[in-house]
Amino acid sequence: MLKITPDEVNLISRYIHRVSGILLDQTKAYLIESRLGRLVEEMGLSSYRALYEKVRFDGSKTLERKIIDAITTNETLFFRDASPFQLLQHKILPDLIDRRSGKSSGLLPISIRIWSAGCSTGQEVYSIAIVLKELLPDLRKFSIKLLGTDISDSAVAQASYGQYSKFEIERGLPRDKLLKYFNANGNHWKVKDEIRAMATFKKQNLMESFLGLGRFDIIFCRNVAIYFTLEDRKKLFEKIANSLEGDGYLIIGASESLTGICSRFEPKRHLKSVFYQLRE
Structure with a gap:
């Protein structure tokens, strides 16, 4: 899976915070890779920066929705606690x-x-x-x-x-x-x-x-x-x-x-x- 650089972590985490409120930092580089790496590969992109540039100019918000779906933690169960x-x-x-x-x-x-x-x-x-x-x-x-x-x-x-x-x-x-x-x-x-x-x-x-x-x-x-x-x-x-x-x-x-x-x-x-x- 494509590795993410520290600069890309900063770029992607700032974007995710802006659109969702979710806070990610350098310690969550592995999470960004595991959640967004497949999306980067499916789109044939060469880097996480390229993903950021693509979502910036996606007026349809389709890519934004895909990123949010991938990054959010759907950890839940019936009668949890x-x-x-x-x-x-x-x-x-x-x-x-x-x-x-x-x-x-x-x-x-x-x-x-x-x-x-x-x-x-x-x-x-x-x-x-x-x-x-x-x-x-x-x-x-x-x-x-x-x-x-x-x-x-x-x-x-x-x-x-x-x-x-x-x-x-x-x-x-x-x-x-x-x-x-x-x-x-x-x-x-x-x-x-x-x-x-x-x-x-x-x-x-x-x-x-x-x-x-x-x-x-x-x-x-x-x-x-x-x-x-x-x-x-x-x-x-x-x-x-x-x-x-x-x-x-x-x-x-x-x-x-x-x-x-x-x-x-x-x-x-x-x-x-x-x-x-x-x-x-």
Whole structure:
């Protein structure tokens, strides 16, 4: 595979940061080679600099989308880190529904809006949908909007299609839930229509405006901001704060913290799990 020079690492990493917010440095030269090397070869280019020059003048953005698809980490699995889903099922949703029920006349369905920011190929979104389905047997009493967004076109396309390989299914999905909520499709498993219909997927660059997304009761943004600079993380969580209802909930990765990043959020604990709410 074609080796990348230090100057090319700087060039490519600056470009990737500009279009996606993802931070790469000289220590990630191997990652750039492994993710973009094949693209360079397929295009018959002689260097990574040539790839950069080509994407600069690609008005169609087709090459930019290919680079983003290649460089983004689609590392995800169903019910990844069980704690957030237990927190959702046993604490957040019951509390939220109690408050919303108290404000409701009983004539209109109770609104629940959930956003998975950086949803990759959709496993987190469908895990949330399964929790909702099991906790709320009669979904007609609720108006549920479950949105998954990702910067990668290919990830959003797979999430929308809702089909997974045996390997992807076996990573985190209990067999009882597999048989209940998925249909076998050759060597793959496809999410059943009743679960698929609960979710919407769209492309969203978290470095860009959230205008048009609306406000949410619950936002999952797990293991996404770890790829951003401190300054970009501050901007991201400020925008997330503006997208969250006043009594809403934010769930981030188990190894992440908002200390020194966004003072508008207050950490709260339930059993072994930490979640965030806006300070009053």
